Amino acid sequence: xxxxxxxxxxxxxxxGENLTVYCNSSSVFxxxxxYRQEPGEGPVLLVTVVTGGEVKKLKRLTFQFGDARKDxxxxxxxxxxxxxGLYLCAVRMDxxxxxxxxxxxxxxxxx
Amino acid sequence: DTAVSQTPKYLVTQMGNDKSIxxxxxxxxxxxxxxxxxxxxxxxxxxxxxxxELIINETVPNRFSPKxxxxxxxxxxxxxxxxxxSAVYFCAxxxxxxxxxxxxxxxxxxxxxxxx
Numbered sequence: 001x002x003x004x005x006x007x008x009x010x011x012x013x014x015x016g017e018n019l020t021v022y023c024n025s026s027s028v029f030x031x032x033x034x035y036r037q038e039p040g041e042g043p044v045l046l047v048t049v050v051t052g053g054e055v056k057k058l059k060r061l062t063f064q065f066g067d068a069r070k071d072x073x074x075x076x077x078x079x080x081x082x083x084x085g086l087y088l089c090a091v092r093m094d095x096x097x098x099x100x101x102x103x104x105x106x107x108x109x110x111x
Numbered sequence: 112d113t114a115v116s117q118t119p120k121y122l123v124t125q126m127g128n129d130k131s132i133x134x135x136x137x138x139x140x141x142x143x144x145x146x147x148x149x150x151x152x153x154x155x156x157x158x159x160x161x162x163x164e165l166i167i168n169e170t171v172p173n174r175f176s177p178k179x180x181x182x183x184x185x186x187x188x189x190x191x192x193x194x195x196x197s198a199v200y201f202c203a204x205x206x207x208x209x210x211x212x213x214x215x216x217x218x219x220x221x222x223x224x225x226x227x
Contacts, residue, residue, distance in 0.1 A: 033215050042115075042201050042218025043154075086152055098167055099216060101154045 003027060004089055004102035012108040016078055021105040023089030024071040030092075032072050034063055037086040037104070079109045114138070117202045117219035124192055125227055132187045132222045134202030142166070143185035144216070145177060146201040154201070160185050192226045199223050 005024045013019055023032065031050040035043035047056050049065035049072060056063045060083075062075040076083055089102045117134040124130055136143060144159040144167075158177040159167040165177065174190045189196060202219040 035215075037152075041220050042203070043216075044218070045215035048215060088154070098156060098159075103151070103153050106152070 002103065003100050004091065006087075006089060006102035006105050008105060009103065010106045012110065013079060015080055015109055015111050018075070018077050019079055019107070020073055020075045021087055021107070022071065022073050023102050025091070026070065028069050030069070032065060032069075033090045033092075033099075034072070034074055035088045035090060037088060038084075043086075043088055079107075081109045081111050083107060084109050115202055115204050115217050115219040117200075117222055119222060120220065121223050121225075123225045123227065126192055126194060128192050129188070129190045130192060130224075131189070132200055132202075132224075134185050134187070134219060136183055136202075136204040136217070138204055138206070138217060140204035140206045140217070141182070142205050143179070144203040144205070145185065145187050146203060146218075147171075148199045148201060148221070150198070157200075158185075158187075189224075192224075194226050197224055197226045 003025055007022050011019060031048055033048045034046045036046055037043040047058060047063045049056060049063055052065060052069045053067045054065045060077045064073050072089060084107060086104045086106050088104045090099050092099050115136045122130060142159055142161045145157040147155050147157055156167060156169055157171050160179045176188045178186045178188055199221045201221050203216040205216045
């Protein structure tokens with residue numbers, strides 16, 4: 001079993017629709033990060049959330065850290081084709097600074 | 112441009128060969144990493160170096176060896192390549208200052224290794 005479970009694994013929607021993807025765990029973390037990876041490129045950091053209940057916005061993207069710091073969600077409003085990519089959540093283990101990754105949500109926004 | 116750069120972008124080679132992938136970062140980061148991304152897009156840590164010392168070494172075959180001539184470089188050398196080594200390999204770097212100041216990893220663009 002993976003430490004981080006991301007859902008859905010795959011999502012294909014029309015431009016203009018809203019969507020939410022999730023990153024869940026049974027463990028508590030001091031921080032959680034979201035990355036987006038486009039084809040042929042490495043993951044790019046979108047946001048780090050550190051406080052339970054924290055909400056951060058990045059244009060049309062809204063990130064929330066669960067109150068118990070075990071899970072997070074990413075909501076995209078009025079999705080655009082440029083939002084297409086693999087969305088990965090990751091947490092850092094304080095014991096050895098190793099970053100643990102979810103398996104990702106592959107998002108396709110159709111024009 | 113400040114970045115993590117890795118070369119080559121694509122590498123096609125025959126089984127049994129030895130190859131190297133180079134990585135350089137000009138961000139002044141303390142730690143560099145090598146990741147393997149399989150066909151299902153799952154990222155798996157292979158190695159990391161902090162100030163020229165290996166601090167993470169996952170259970171990867173000893174055919175893989177990281178080499179860091181200085182803080183800005185972490186190269187990956189692979190001996191006796193096998194079909195199962197085919198994947199995308201990513202170099203990354205980070206500057207750890209504790210959880211409150213953690214700005215994440217900066218990744219290179221990846222090296223797609225194909226072993227035939």
